[in-house]
Amino acid sequence: MAALDARSISAWFGDHKVLDRVSLAMPAGQVTALIGPSGCGKSTFLRILNRMHELVPSASLAGEVLLDGHDLYAPDRRITEARREVGMVFQKPNPFPAMSIYDNVVAGLRLTGIRASRNSKDALVEETLTKAGLWKEVRDRLRQPGGALSGGQQQRLCIARSLAVRPRVLLMDEPCSALDPTSTRRIEETIAELAAEVTIVIVTHNMQQAARVSDRCAFFLASHGTPGVIVEHGPTAAMFDNPQDERTHDYVNGRF
Ligand code: ADP
Numbered sequence: 001m002a003a004l005d006a007r008s009i010s011a012w013f014g015d016h017k018v019l020d021r022v023s024l025a026m027p028a029g030q031v032t033a034l035i036g037p038s039g040c041g042k043s044t045f046l047r048i049l050n051r052m053h054e055l056v057p058s059a060s061l062a063g064e065v066l067l068d069g070h071d072l073y074a075p076d077r078r079i080t081e082a083r084r085e086v087g088m089v090f091q092k093p094n095p096f097p098a099m100s101i102y103d104n105v106v107a108g109l110r111l112t113g114i115r116a117s118r119n120s121k122d123a124l125v126e127e128t129l130t131k132a133g134l135w136k137e138v139r140d141r142l143r144q145p146g147g148a149l150s151g152g153q154q155q156r157l158c159i160a161r162s163l164a165v166r167p168r169v170l171l172m173d174e175p176c177s178a179l180d181p182t183s184t185r186r187i188e189e190t191i192a193e194l195a196a197e198v199t200i201v202i203v204t205h206n207m208q209q210a211a212r213v214s215d216r217c218a219f220f221l222a223s224h225g226t227p228g229v230i231v232e233h234g235p236t237a238a239m240f241d242n243p244q245d246e247r248t249h250d251y252v253n254g255r256f
């Protein structure tokens with residue numbers, strides 16, 4: 001069963017329609033990459049997957065999102081629960097800069113109503129920083145502010161912060177676009193290691209990155225002011241080696 005199943009999603013900002021009946025199943029334990037030119041609705045689609053879309057007053061949507069078979073937008077489902085189960089990492093690393101590295105990692109617990117003892121928090125901080133590939137670098141300076149870390153370290157801190165509430169799914173919106181090649185590599189390694197336990201959906205403009213990290217790809221396109229659609233989706237190797245649509249072929253080969 002797909003961890004996340006988006007069914008016929010349409011989205012609007014006011015009366016500007018930006019997605020038109022987008023359906024995509026994102027299998028558990030796999031990395032799904034969303035690719036396509038700027039403005040075709042990838043970020044909007046990602047935000048719909050953890051109910052961040054609702055934060056924009058002019059935004060509306062149609063269709064449904066199932067998380068492990070259950071409606072993410074069900075009236076009796078709390079928005080904090082949706083956020084806990086579906087975490088998000090953004091393009092620009094955004095740790096709480098004045099807060100310590102330790103407190104950044106555990107920040108999500110209180111926000112989502114999880115109580116934890118000091119000992120269990122200590123264990124969680126070590127576990128999640130290890131998963132994010134940051135533990136060895138920061139174990140001796142957990143009380144330093146998150147803002148003192150390098151950009152790549154800050155992004156790994158944000159990944160740790162997301163993982164600390166044990167999400168089922170981690171959404172990543174161009175997580176490496178602001179990072180240098182070495183930091184990018186390290187994040188890619190982390191994604192590969194995490195994929196076994198958390199379903200990952202990543203937006204990337206880097207085709208080599210999509211090819212390296214993802215199991216499946218979905219190609220979004222919005223041509224000539226029409227709302228975004230998925231032109232083609234499937235296993236990454238097939239999308240790159242044998243695309244069925246000429247537009248996919250042109251995009252993955254850097255032609256637009
Ligand atoms: P992508 O991530 O693929 O670049 P986006 O999802 O950011 O695309 O944007 C899709 C469309 O929605 C664009 O036309 C963009 O201008 C519009 N849009 C995105 N966010 C908002 C917003 N908060 N208010 C109004 N329009 C928005």
Ligand code: MG
Nearest residue numbers: 042043044203
């Ligand atoms: Mg975007």
